[in-house]
Amino acid sequence: MKSQDVVILLKLVSLEHGERGHPRLDVHREDPFSVRGLGASLGISKTEVNASVNRSIASGLAVKDRNSGRPKPNRRNLCNFIVHGLKFVFPARPGAMTRGVPTAFAAPSLKSLLISAGEYIYVWPFAKGKIQGQSLEPLFKSVPEAVQKDERLYEYLALVDAIRIGNQRETGVAVERISERLLKSDQR
Known part of the structure; x- marks a missing residue:
């Protein structure tokens, strides 16, 4: 498992949520669920997106949709991994002062x-x-650019950082919020 796998899975969750509210009608645009579409929106190479999807399927964090063949996050497993394992596998280490994009509870949707x-x-x-x-390395280097185009992904990744870096109270609030976002079936 690599850190960008979590970014890609959360992008898929964001796309699913957006698709429920606004089904795609333009057949001439790139499929945002495709390897090419995911790579373009996240700034990750197509080869790495493909390898990531395969790792996620092998680990049980994603499945292939039977009808469309698209990768689909296993939300329950993803939520369990984020809540219980992410901070140990991809720990956050604060760095020097810098300019950047607010994350954790400084992100606009969470502050x-x-x-x-x-x-x-x-x-x-x-x-x-x-x-x-204070700098905090994102799960993948292209995250600050990618979240400029996807508010929902921004919220998810900020919550993930709050879990990675927060104390008990902050982590509890972030866990409750991300669980609500990932596990509710009718996110509208």
């Missing part, structure tokens, strides 16, 4: 959930970032 005690916020280093904070 109202907890009141900061005045400590520095965490950011993914990003040259075009406007926020100063």
Whole structure:
């Protein structure tokens, strides 16, 4: 398993959620679920996306949809892995102060959930970032760019970082929120 596998799986969850609200009608556009579509939206090579999908299927974190043949995240297994294993497999280590994209509870969709005690916020280093904070390496180097185009993916990855780096209270809130997002069948 590689860290980008989690990014790709969460992108698939985001795409599934978006598809429920707005089914794809344009048959001339690239299929966002395809290896090429995932690679383009995440800044990950097609070869690595394909290898990632195969690893995720082999580990039980994804399955191939019987009808479409698309990779489909096994949400329960993915949630269990994020909640119970991710911080041990891909630990977060804060770094130096830098400009970047806010993550964890500093992300726009999460900052109202907890009141900061005045400590520095965490950011993914990003040259075009406007926020100063303590650097936190993302699960994959292209994450800061990819989340600019997908708010739902941004929320998921920020929650993942809150679980990776948070203390007990922060982790509890993040676990509750990501579990709600991943396990509810009618996310609208």
